[in-house]
Amino acid sequence: MMWKEKYKVGVPLIDEQHKELFKRLSEFIQVVQSKIPWEEKLESVRETMLFMKEYVIIHFEAEEAYQEKIKYPGIERHREVHAAFKEEVNSYVTLFEQKGLSEEKAQEFSAKLMTWLIMHVCQMDQKIGEYVENKGGEIQ
């Protein structure tokens, strides 16, 4: 289980999406790391990877919309960081589409997703929660 209580931001919408993101990422890593031959798991790796890509975008948009709604002062920087990561995700997807999905690159991609997501949730996203708390509690 990848999800940890310390990842909680304190905003139900964001926390639910983060939980889903970690769950899907965990499934993606499990498929990539499973000990069956690469050719046999290729299709499920592709499916989980495409889902991850879609879900990352859905989540970023929802999180940014929430930041806008609460007039979060760090929104511009947060948007830039999301955009840079989306670009990185897209560069992997383009690479996979053009050159095919290699085991080595899929491992690299899943490791990047994991470390980026943990660091981002532990550092940048926590500041959204702190802002909401300083404003006197949850802003719906």
Next chain:
Amino acid sequence: MKSQYVNSFYQATQDVFRLMLDINLERGELQVIEDMISSKDANVVLGVTGDLKGMILFGFPKKMTLEMVKIMSGMEMDRIDGFVSSALGEIANIIGGNALTTLAKSHYICDIVPPQIFIGEYKAVSMANEKALHLPLMTSIGEFEINLFLKEKE
């Protein structure tokens, strides 16, 4: 080499270990070394360019590397494969990025060259006859090291 450089990397390592792994570091004795060699099971080299130039070499034992990735992924890892080594490279990259953010506050503007990862390879990093610093770090999951070679731009 200024202690400020070492402290920036030490502080960044401590912060990233606490945030991502819930692990505290204990600092060992800083030593001057003649050669920078990747001698641990898993090694990550970060190149630094800009106002400071040089290399940062992180060296981790295998057991610790596997434990770090287990903490993050929630999954048992039994070997240093592409997933584990990439995750380690990313952690080093995040540490490097955070250290450079701190150094930028002291007006050293630098960039990180993407990490190179060496698994079980003894590889000497060229320092043009200059000395480097070796910082051992102790944690509850093992001991690792950071070697630093940084020079101010002439």
